[in-house]
Amino acid sequence: MKRDLLLLRHAKSDWDAGAGSDHDRPLAPRGVAAAQRIGEWLAASGSSPDLVVASTAVRATETARLVLRAGRWDPPLRVERAFYVADVESMLEQVRLLDDACGCVLLVGHEPTWSRLASALIGGGAVRMPTAAVAGVQLELDSWRGVEAGSGTLRFLVTPRLLAG
Numbered sequence: 001m002k003r004d005l006l007l008l009r010h011a012k013s014d015w016d017a018g019a020g021s022d023h024d025r026p027l028a029p030r031g032v033a034a035a036q037r038i039g040e041w042l043a044a045s046g047s048s049p050d051l052v053v054a055s056t057a058v059r060a061t062e063t064a065r066l067v068l069r070a071g072r073w074d075p076p077l078r079v080e081r082a083f084y085v086a087d088v089e090s091m092l093e094q095v096r097l098l099d100d101a102c103g104c105v106l107l108v109g110h111e112p113t114w115s116r117l118a119s120a121l122i123g124g125g126a127v128r129m130p131t132a133a134v135a136g137v138q139l140e141l142d143s144w145r146g147v148e149a150g151s152g153t154l155r156f157l158v159t160p161r162l163l164a165g
Contacts, residue, residue, distance in 0.1 A: 003139045004104040005095065005121070005152065006047060008067065009114045011035040011132040011160075013059040023084065027062045034132035034160035035063045039070025041163055042134065045156070047104060049075050053094070054108035055083035063132065064108040075106075083109045088116045088149075098144040118157075123150035133159045 011031030027035070048071070054064040056079045064077055082090060091113060098105055111129065118127040118135040127135060137152040 001140070001142050002103070003141050003144065004047065004155075005137045005139060005147075006042070006049060006104065006106040007114050007118050007129070007135045007137065008038065008063065008106060008108045009111060009129045009131055009133050010055070010057065010060040010063040010108060011038075011066070013131075023057050026058050027066075031059070031063070031131065032066060035066035036070040037160050037163050038132050038134050038158070039067035041158060042067065043071035043073070047071075047136065048073055049104050049106040050102035051075050051099065052077045052106045052108065053083070053098075054079050055110060056081045057084050057110070060084075060108045060110065064106070067106070067108075083107070086110075086113050088113060088120050091117050092120070092147060092149070095147045096145045100143050100145075102144075118154070120149040121147075121152035122154045123152075127154070127157065129157070130159055130161075133157065 011034045012028045013025045014028035054060045115129045121137045135157045136155040138155050139152045
């Protein structure tokens with residue numbers, strides 16, 4: 001069975017917003033536009049998540065909501081504190097816990113974990129995910145529980161800059 005994992009790095013944040021902490025930093029106007037562009041592209045490409053799981057960081061949840069709105073989807077949106085300070089192994093564990101009823105899941109998180117996770121899922125290489133980049137990884141799995149390093153194929157890696165003109 002085919003399963004699609006969409007890894008989305010949060011969009012550009014606003015370092016000058018006066019947020020009290022890194023966790024509370026919102027998106028910059030450029031990030032808002034980029035998230036919308038990525039959502040539109042994902043919808044046009046035929047991707048449609050059954051579930052979205054995002055980091056609790058403001059910039060990640062804002063990115064998730066903007067992508068959903070732009071894509072015109074209404075799947076459940078779950079926020080996970082564990083995504084904020086995750087490493088590759090803990091993210092693989094999170095993926096293994098996904099509901100098997102979901103064939104396509106969008107995860108929204110942070111660097112450097114997302115680049116490392118994408119690289120691990122496809123068995124190596126050096127995937128680089130700038131802000132608002134989305135990687136589509138296809139997995140031939142009967143259950144999310146079977147996800148391992150090297151079990152996926154990179155279908156696409158799209159950045160807002162590629163879509164900007």
